[in-house]
Amino acid sequence: MSVVKILFCLLLTYHLNEGKKIKGNKAVDGEQRVVLRLNQPYVSSSVFRMFLEGEDNCTLDPLQLHTLTSCGFNSSNPIIIITHGWSLDGMMESWVLRLATTLKTNLIDVNVVITDWLSLANTHYPTAAQSTRTIGKDIAHLLQALQVHYQYPVRKVHLIGYSLGAHICGFAGSYLEGSEKIGRITGLDPAGPLFEGMSPTDRLSPDDAEFVDAIHTFTQKHLGLSLGIKQAVAHYDFYPNGGDFQPGCDLHSIYDHISQYGLLGFEQTVKCAHERSVHLFIDSVLNKDKQSMAYRCRDKRAFDKGVCLDCRKHRCNTLGYDIQKVRSGSGKRLFLNTRSHMPYKLYHYQFRIQFVNQMEGIEPSLTISLTGTKEESGDIPIIVTETISGNKTHTFLITLDRDLGDLMLLKLHWEGSVLWKNMWNRLQNFIPWGGRERKPLLTLGKISVKAGETQERTSFCALTNDGQRVEVSQDEVFVRCKDDTPKQHRRKLCRFRE
Secondary structure (H helix, E strand, O other): HHHHHHHHHHHHHHHHHOOOOOOOOOOOOOOOOOOOOOOOOOOOOEEEEEOOOOEEEEEOOOOHHHHHHHHHOOOOOOOOEEEEOOOOOOOOOHHHHHHHHHHHHHHHHOEEEEEEEEHHOOOOOHHHHHOOOHHHHHHHHHHHHHHHHHOOOOOHEEEEOHHHHHHHHHHHHHHHHOOOOOOOOEEEEEOOOOOOOOOOOHHOOHHOOEEEEOOOOOOOOOOOEEEEOOOOOOOOEEEEEEOOOOOOOOHHHHHHHHHHHHHHHHHHHHHHHHHHHHHHHHHHHHHHHHHOOEEEEEHHHHOOOOOOOOOOOOOOEEOOOOOOOOOOOEEEEEEEEEOOOOOOEEEEEEEEEEEEEEEEOOOOOOEEEEEEEEEEEEEEEEEEEOOEEEEEEEEHHHHHHHHHHHHHEEEEEEEEEEEEEHHHHHHHHHOOOOOHHHHOOEEEEEEEEEOOOOOEEEEOOOOOOOOEEEOOOOOEEEEOOOOOOHHHHHOOOOOOOO
């Protein structure tokens, strides 16, 4: 895993050292921020192509309006503009056509346009990064042509940018003339190098559109660099699997990538985590019945404890195309876990267990299994990272690739360590009369499981009267408490109320 990421970072470092560094922090100074005016001659550095179907596209020219009509532009439909990032080989990456095809096929009544800026993207990284302002102006000029000649409202525009393309979209929003803003910008793992830590005018920011969302998938630093930006840049910033790296993208997955992509398999492994943001977005369009839900949280550590599965006051949202566009005064960081392949959705559960009057400090190894009205979970190991003693409630995050339905039964197993078992067996030999009372017990209080996607919390009660006292290597069964009946109407609480 580390070898692949280090190779990519070495390549990026080479380009950073060889290229000309961006000077200063004033991204949009008085001269640069002059808005574009259509009565001035303007030469675009980008090529815009209207995506039709398959691999067919039609080149647009903002200065020749008949190309819009001949390419099938429909001013009644919204427009989505896809912008790629830095290019190593000067070729359009395969995900661009896949995303365009997915949008056109599934949304149908939409104009899909691809921004081709390969002539500037296929340069040293710092030069390409500096060119993001130029390409942003190109997009702004296209949108203003639509405004003037078609009375097309830019609030119907959705810009989707990957890596450097995300910042291009931000600059496009800042260069637009007039008070009306672009409707939505989606940043797919916005580029980190030369943008991390910069002011909002120097990168994608919430000010660039009416609504901005970003998906961060590769923020892990190597050699002082991170391909994706770690800082929040949107109204909603999503951090799948913590945002630093993604499952299925390590070196062990290279054989799967080679079997799928042939000789390009190694390249696919290198850019896997960075490009995962694109495929998560594609997944949100293809799998409408498996929308990934994310939850607002302080950081990944708190999320992994399972304490953030709350949807009150817009604390959760859907990742991808169908996000609920709710603006607030401050941006929100949201976390979720995903699978390593499509469909990426996982179901999140919070497991809470109370230990009562635990006099001896222990670190138990617990396994639980859940049974619902739809599915069974199978055995789920619970990793206790701290010593249990006294009266304390512990919470854990559980993720499953299937919806269990209404939870009805929970089985808990306490497995002592091999060392503990050996010590206990020796103690029994020395004190054969010790009996059952001398054997250590876990005394349990309240047990509950909360489903993040439905916001339903289920309380469990022991099946037998002495079920709250669990012995080592013993299975104990708990059932839904009698006064805790399923509430079917709560299954959609995680959706926002309009």
